[in-house]
Amino acid sequence: MATVGGPQIAREALWSFDLAEQTVRELNQSLHSGPPVHAGGGVVIHNPGGRHAVAVGLDAAYEVEIEGHVGYYCAGMNKLATVRVRGNCGVGVAENMMSGVVVVEGSASQSAGASARGGLLVIHGDASARCGISLKGADIVVRGSVGHMSAFMAQRGALVVCGDAGDSLGDSLYEARLYVRGSVAGLGADCIEKEMRSEHVAQVGELLTRAGIDDVGPGEFRRYGSARRLYNFHVDNLGAY
Amino acid sequence: MLEQLSDRGPDSAGVAFYRDPAPAGWCKVSLHSPSAAPEWEALWGELEAEFGDASTPRVRATHAVFMIAAEAEDAEAWLVERHPELTLMSAGRSIEIYKEADLPTRFVEKFALNEIAGTHALGHTRMATESRVTTAGSHPFSTGLDLCLVHNGSLSNHNRLRRALQREGMVFRTENDSEVAAGYLTWRLREGASLEQALEGCLDDLDGFYTFAVGTADGFAVLRDPIACKPAVMAETDEWVAMASEYRAIAVLPGAEDAVLWEPAPGHVYSWGTASLVA
Numbered sequence: 099m100a101t102v103g104g105p106q107i108a109r110e111a112l113w114s115f116d117l118a119e120q121t122v123r124e125l126n127q128s129l130h131s132g133p134p135v136h137a138g139g140g141v142v143i144h145n146p147g148g149r150h151a152v153a154v155g156l157d158a159a160y161e162v163e164i165e166g167h168v169g170y171y172c173a174g175m176n177k178l179a180t181v182r183v184r185g186n187c188g189v190g191v192a193e194n195m196m197s198g199v200v201v202v203e204g205s206a207s208q209s210a211g212a213s214a215r216g217g218l219l220v221i222h223g224d225a226s227a228r229c230g231i232s233l234k235g236a237d238i239v240v241r242g243s244v245g246h247m248s249a250f251m252a253q254r255g256a257l258v259v260c261g262d263a264g265d266s267l268g269d270s271l272y273e274a275r276l277y278v279r280g281s282v283a284g285l286g287a288d289c290i291e292k293e294m295r296s297e298h299v300a301q302v303g304e305l306l307t308r309a310g311i312d313d314v315g316p317g318e319f320r321r322y323g324s325a326r327r328l329y330n331f332h333v334d335n336l337g338a339y
Numbered sequence: 340m341l342e343q344l345s346d347r348g349p350d351s352a353g354v355a356f357y358r359d360p361a362p363a364g365w366c367k368v369s370l371h372s373p374s375a376a377p378e379w380e381a382l383w384g385e386l387e388a389e390f391g392d393a394s395t396p397r398v399r400a401t402h403a404v405f406m407i408a409a410e411a412e413d414a415e416a417w418l419v420e421r422h423p424e425l426t427l428m429s430a431g432r433s434i435e436i437y438k439e440a441d442l443p444t445r446f447v448e449k450f451a452l453n454e455i456a457g458t459h460a461l462g463h464t465r466m467a468t469e470s471r472v473t474t475a476g477s478h479p480f481s482t483g484l485d486l487c488l489v490h491n492g493s494l495s496n497h498n499r500l501r502r503a504l505q506r507e508g509m510v511f512r513t514e515n516d517s518e519v520a521a522g523y524l525t526w527r528l529r530e531g532a533s534l535e536q537a538l539e540g541c542l543d544d545l546d547g548f549y550t551f552a553v554g555t556a557d558g559f560a561v562l563r564d565p566i567a568c569k570p571a572v573m574a575e576t577d578e579w580v581a582m583a584s585e586y587r588a589i590a591v592l593p594g595a596e597d598a599v600l601w602e603p604a605p606g607h608v609y610s611w612g613t614a615s616l617v618a
Contacts, residue, residue, distance in 0.1 A: 148586035166596065167586050186600055188585060189570065207570065207602060226602050227567050245567070246605065 112163075118145035122152060129156055148188065153181050156198070173200045176217060192219045195236050208245070211238045214255070220309040227264065230257045233274050239309040249276050250286065258305050260314050268322050272329075276322040277302050279314065288328040294321045340581075340588040341452075341462045345443040347584060348464030351477035352446040353438025355487045355554045358457030360433040366411035368418065369404050369428040369436045371474060379403045382422065389417060400450050401474075402428065402437050411484050426475065426512075431485030433458075433556060438477040459612075461554040463489040469497070470515040480521035483528050485556040490517035491584055492548035492569045500544065520545060524553070538562045538608045552582055558612020567605035574598035580611055 113132075115125045125143065141162040146152050150169035153162050156179040164172070167185035177196040186204035195214040202210075205223030212228070214236030221229075221238070227245035230238045233252035243261030250266070252274030262280035269286020275298070276289075285291075294317075303316035328335055341352055361367040372379075379396040383405065386393035392408035407414045411430045418427055429436035437450050443464045447453070463478035470476050479487035494500075497516035500523060505511065509522045523544065527537035534553065538560060541551070548568035553560040561582055563571055574581045574589045576598045583589050586600065603609050 147590040148588075150587075167590065167600070169585060169587055186586065205601070207572070208567065227605070247566070 112140040112142040114142050114144065116144045117147060117149055117152070122149050125152065126154060129153065129158075129160065129162075146185070150188070153179070156181070159198075167204070176200060186223070191221075192217070192236075195219065205242065211236055214238075218305070218308060224261065230255075230274070233257065237305055239305050239311065241309075241311060243280065246283070247286070249274055252276075256301060256305060258302055258309075258319070260311065268324070270328060271322075271324040273324065275301070277319040278322065279319045282320075282322070285322065288325050289322055290325045292321045292323045294319065340583060340591060341443045341447055341464055343588040343591055344464045344584060348466040349442055350467055350472045351438065351440045351465040351474070352443035352463065353436065353465075353477045353479050353489075354450075354452060354460055354462040355429065355479045356435045356437075356455050356457040356460045357433045357485070357554065357556065358435070358455070361406045365406050365408050365432075366414050366430060367404060367406050367432060367435070368411070368414055368430045369402055369434070370418070370422075371402050371426040371428050371438075373401075373424065373426075377401070377403070382425075385421070386414075390414065399437060401439065402450070404435050427481070429481045429485075429487060431556065434481075434485045434487065434554070436479055436481060436487060438463075438479065439474050440472050440477060458557075459554070459559060461487060461489050461552055461559060468493050469517075470513055473513065476513045476515045476518070478517060479554065480518050482521045482524045482553070485554075486524070486528070486534070487554045488517070488521040488524060489552050490520055491550045491571075492564065494520060494545055494547035494549065496546040516547070520549065520551065534560060535608050535610065542606055550584070555610075555612060558610060560608060560610040561603050562608050563603055563605045565606040567602075571603050572600060573603055573609075574600050 139160045141160050143164045146164050146166045146168045148167050148169045152168045152172045154174040157177045160179040162181040164183045169188040171190045172187050173181040174193045176198045178198045180199040182201045184203050187202050187206040189207045190209045190212055191206050192200040193212040195217045197217045199218045202221045206221045206225045208226050209228045209231050210225045211219040211230050213232045213234055215234045217236050219238045222241045224242035225240050225244045227247055229244040229248040230252055231250045233255045235254040237256045239258045241260050244259050244263050246264035247266045249257050249268045251270045253272040256275045259278045263278045263282045265283040266286035267282050268276050268289030271289045298321050299316045302319050383396050386407055390407050390409040394406035396403040396405055415430050439446055461479055478489040482488050494516040497519040501519045504522050504526055507526055509526055524537045527540050549564045550569040550571045551562045570584050572586050576594050581589050589595050
């Protein structure tokens with residue numbers, strides 16, 4: 099599988115947008131209705147200025163580069179596209195992503211990758227609280243640390259954290275796999291540490307490779323998952339619901 | 340910054356500026372008048388007669404700022420007793436508060452905020468959830484001399500806490516939850532807590548969602564609730580430090596693209612300019 103860097107596109111060939119001059123709606127409508135492959139599918143977005151909903155709902159194999167910090171829900175519902183943010187993201191980057199790749203070169207705010215169904219989200223800085231909340235099949239790799247309540251009720255997919263995890267990691271977890279290299283401030287209800295077998299080392303290795311992270315060894319991670327005690331109501335577990 | 344976040348809180352706006360400190364032995368007050376033709380000149384005469392000296396009123400839309408040759412507490416007590424029709428927005432040495440129930444963009448224009456320069460400032464745009472849209476219910480709330488509070492969030496135990504604080508002698512003018520948070524801080528400070536201790540007390544005594552920013556004479560403090568329900572982003576450069584609900588508001592500042600950006604951790608008191616925190 100290709101790494102997230104993707105093919106290099108000549109800068110002059112890029113389809114260019116400037117959010118200091120154009121609205122987010124103009125940008126997104128162009129990307130929704132425009133040619134699916136325009137000059138090699140390369141798109142560059144200048145002056146995002148923390149605006150919300152930049153490059154949401156893409157459904158084509160664009161290579162999008164965003165030159166700066168974005169606001170909420172950047173690359174939400176992404177399908178097929180590779181979106182690279184050369185800055186930080188507000189709440190909910192790549193929420194509900196279906197496929198494709200979203201790379202954040204800076205840090206991400208809360209609920210990064212919320213409910214994402216597929217694809218890969220890479221955050222090179224830190225992600226704050228509730229990273230991968232309700233994850234439904236996407237993979238998330240965080241080069242730094244994640245905040246509290248990360249992977250809350252996560253159902254499928256993997257969360258790889260090269261740094262530390264905040265409190266209540268994996269609370270009410272279903273079948274998502276959590277890998278943390280650093281410390282975990284605390285595990286949430288029904289989340290336990292599990293054995294790191296060879297297939298798990300292989301999975302972490304593959305995700306790190308795809309994320310372009312080569313200075314961290316997959317054997318340095320610990321695995322956390324669901325104890326599966328809260329799946330069905332049991333009166334003995336009343337305090338944990 | 341206020342205009343950037345106008346759509347986050349379109350119903351009211353307010354600012355606290357710290358600038359132009361009163362000379363020793365003097366205080367500065369900001370007053371709001373509900374009247375269409377407020378008699379600020381007449382009030383000036385009364386203040387001079389009562390306290391010996393007072394500065395020309397600096398009028399800004401519905402507000403006026405006076406410097407008075409008196410202790411802030413004495414000026415405050417006199418104004419409350421003699422002019423109940425006026426609202427005392429702030430008192431201290433350098434604080435000035437302006438606020439109104441209006442679209443933030445119009446507020447900025449009406450109060451000519453772009454003309455004002457100071458050492459630091461706090462601003463707020465409001466989308467009311469817990470109480471009526473009124474000027475009194477707008478932020479910032481004064482929490483004591485040269486102190487003020489802005490709040491993003493909603494408190495769920497404000498009615499019970501308001502009653503408890505009323506028994507301690509605190510006076511509230513609205514049904515607003517944020518005013519209760521301001522009153523709580525004022526009460527804790529009055530009882531001898533440092534600002535840091537008062538803010539830490541919020542973690543135990545307030546139930547609900549909050550990101551607070553508190554303005555102090557020489558800086559400001561920030562506190563988020565323990566689950567970080569409400570957003571906050573910090574930006575620092577060699578020239579300035581800023582906090583906002585969103586980066587959008589910071590993006591308009593000069594040099595923002597090179598600022599160090601980070602999110603304040605939940606349940607942790609941050610402060611800049613510490614002198615007033617330990618007072």
